[in-house]
Amino acid sequence: MDLIVKIAWLSLAAVHAMPAAVLFVPSMTQTLYGVAADGTIGVLLIHRGALFLALLVAALFAMFDPDARKVISLLIAISVIGFLLVYARAGKPEGALRTIAIADLVALLPLALVCFDAWWK
Numbered sequence: 001m002d003l004i005v006k007i008a009w010l011s012l013a014a015v016h017a018m019p020a021a022v023l024f025v026p027s028m029t030q031t032l033y034g035v036a037a038d039g040t041i042g043v044l045l046i047h048r049g050a051l052f053l054a055l056l057v058a059a060l061f062a063m064f065d066p067d068a069r070k071v072i073s074l075l076i077a078i079s080v081i082g083f084l085l086v087y088a089r090a091g092k093p094e095g096a097l098r099t100i101a102i103a104d105l106v107a108l109l110p111l112a113l114v115c116f117d118a119w120w121k
Contacts, residue, residue, distance in 0.1 A: 001117075004113070005113065005114060005117045006063045007110075008110035008111075008113040008114050008117075009059050009060070009062050009063040009110075009114055010059075010060070010063060011107070011110045012059045012076050012080075012107060012110050012111060012114065013055075013056045013059035013060050013063075015080070015103055015104070015106070015107045016052045016053075016055045016056040016059065016079070017056055018032065018103075019032065019048065019049055019052040019100075020049050020050075020052040020053040020055075020056050021049065022045060022046055022048070022049035022052075023046060023049030023050050023052075023053055024049075026042070026046050029042045029045045029046065032096055033045055033096050034095065034096055052079075055075060055076060055079055058072045058075060058076070059072065059076060062114070066118075069114065069117065069118035070118045070119060072118075073111070073114050073115045073118045073119070076111060076114070077111060077115065080104045080107045080108065080111055081104075081108075081111075083100060083101070083104050084101060084104050084105065087100070087101045087104075
């Protein structure tokens with residue numbers, strides 16, 4: 001079971017890798033979100049990349065530190081579920097946001113596993 005939980009944490013880190021990459025390759029804001037990197041929204045999206053990098057690092061940390069898993073599972077849940085709620089409230093728009101929503105929907109399975117492991121094991 002421990003290997004499966006570690007793989008689940010790794011998959012949650014992977015879900016956050018692409019948006020985190022925007023921090024290092026700002027031009028990806030155009031590819032991922034259809035927004036130029038040099039405008040106000042682009043700057044906010046690049047900063048969002050830093051926050052996603054923090055979540056990615058936290059998920060990797062949780063792979064190896066069971067004591068950190070409760071709080072990190074909560075952070076990841078806020079990220080994943082929070083986006084899905086915001087996306088649904090916005091009327092499920094087409095385009096880049098739909099791709100993010102699909103990735104977050106897929107992430108619900110490993111998220112459920114790590115939450116179960118962290119909170120109810």
